[in-house]
């Protein structure tokens with residue numbers, strides 16, 4: 001049985017196959033409409049979510065399956081003190097596959113050790129968010145036509161942003177990837193990722209504080225929200241939250257074929273006047289998230305459609 005804890009759980013070849021499958025699903029949705037008839041997906045969300053939970057659910061519904069679950073720890077027996085391992089043993093009796101989001105790093109990993117159904121990590125604390133990474137890879141491949149030879153700017157909360165951590169892990173396996181890490185000093189990418197992932201793989205990168213300085217060099221700009229819920233005090237959050245605001249003026253500094261991605265939700269870091277720019281790809285990214293999660297569910301359930 002396979003789970004998805006990190007993007008590295010798939011080889012690059014397997015990832016290519018999964019993205020190809022997502023592309024085929026986009027082109028031929030009817031072909032897949034009954035692929036999961038009779039199957040159930042459980043969504044176990046101990047932390048707030050809009051896109052990740054609903055796109056997993058939409059993905060299973062599009063495949064003909066059904067869904068059940070909870071959307072906050074308060075409405076589950078976690079509030080009575082139940083452990084993740086007991087919850088997953090229970091859910092294994094109800095569903096064929098599950099997606100779990102949890103504020104604690106490693107909670108989905110604990111779950112998969114006690115589970116008899118595939119577990120998808122839908123975000124664990126500040127650690128990883130592999131299904132967002134699949135979404136990001138599919139989006140980049142679609143807008144740029146490739147996953148190699150790219151300069152990628154990662155901007156915002158690089159310290160706590162799990163989408164950034166997962167995306168870096170996945171992208172270093174492609175050829176000629178260069179990163180520009182754009183953040184305030186206090187929200188720099190953690191050292192363990194700089195050293196263990198970037199340096200160890202000989203990946204070229206530089207750190208910048210000013211977004212304007214990086215813009216002209218970028219193929220992709222990946223904006224992120226300052227992760228309010230991971231700050232130890234409100235004061236620091238308030239000081240950091242509007243550090244970056246991408247607006248029409250800054251977009252003028254970017255190449256014509258530089259695309260803007262954002263895992264969403266956005267707060268203030270992208271001004272709404274950027275939304276009409278053809279280079280704003282963040283709502284397309286949401287749509288790709290459904291196709292890629294359909295492909296993931298089929299892959300983990302080992303369902304093949306001819």
Ligand code: NCD
Pocket residue numbers: 051052123129132162163224225227263264265
């Ligand atoms: C992200 C997350 O939850 O990590 N959202 C998402 O899943 N698309 C990013 C964020 O919350 O800032």
